[in-house]
Amino acid sequence: MAETIQSVDRALEVLIYLEAADQETSITKMASDMGVYKSTIYRTLATLEARGFVRKNPDTDRYWLGNRLFSLGKSVENHLGIQEVVRPSARKLYEAYHETVNVAILERDHDEVYRSVIVLKEEGGHQMLTVNLPVGASVECHSTSGGKCLLAFGRNIDLSVYEKRPLHAYTDRTITSATELRAELEQVRRQGYAMDRDEMEHGLTCIGVPILREDGTALAAISLSGPTSRMLSGDLDERVEAVKRIAREIAARF
Structure with missing residues (x-):
């Protein structure tokens, strides 16, 4: 030895x-x-x-x-090509609707706030809206569809953190109370997807779906984001089902 x-x-x-x-x-x-x-x-x-x-x-x-382990894990992930396992499905979703597709994981920062960290992105070259976070960027979970999925289906989530500190309001549509957030997450669990309607940016709507492990907890979340005028133009239900289908496709590979 x-x-x-x-x-x-x-x-x-x-x-x-x-x-x-x-x-x-x-x-x-x-x-x-x-x-x-x-x-x-x-x-x-x-x-x-x-x-x-x-x-x-x-x-x-x-x-x-x-958090340092996340950085190390990302280096290993990139080396092993795990992103490339997810990318074909994410690309398929992008090509179906030509809206931004993000895959995110859960992180808890030094202030104990839950954040959604983007680990993969598929998009076109032209973006109309100002919020276009790059891979590696993070945002507080309560304000995004993917983040809500990570909270609703995450392991050992302690929602009491939202009773101890204010929830940041990105717009006048952002959830800002722990009671409202709990109710929202319960609805996400019932329907299997989350919505962000102008909660991160006015004019931006996102559909988020958890990518589930075998035990029903979220490994990650995938979201489809675009201008509200397009996302809610009449085929919302179809888009929701498309994101759910892609999430199941990805989950089957892990």
Whole structure:
């Protein structure tokens, strides 16, 4: 067996443990489960937190994986060509309607706000609206169709965060209360898709559908976005079904 560095090995064990736990976890529980002194776990987490590999919830003093791992994961994803698995379906949806198609995943930032991060985009060369976020950009989930899907179908979502801080209003149509958001997400779960009507930008309407894992939770979300005048021109139901069909097609590949 090759010689290993104990401190590095311990840090990797902590990351693997948190990934398997799939939720924020206390130092006490980690130490107990891993059979390690609390002081050792504390020092390991402090080092990982300083580098962005884990994050601490200031309200609960519990830890989970940090945003730095997303950057590393994206590098691996690009190398392995996972985006190219999704791209043909996203391109198919774009070619059917010639509206912008985004695929996004869920992220929680350092302020504990849930954000929708764009990992793939299909679009034409001409954009009429001002909101045209590039791959890697993120926006608060409550204001977008894809973000709503990620919240409605996400794992271990803590909606109480929206009771502790105001929801940013991008337009006068944006959801700004936790009560309204909860009701909206319940409707998203019932119908299997979400809408954003002028909530991010006036004149922009989006249809979002979750890309589901086998357990029914969202791996990602796909959305079709365009000028409200076109998106609501009479074939909305057809567009919704088209996005749902593409989401199922993508999910079948994972």
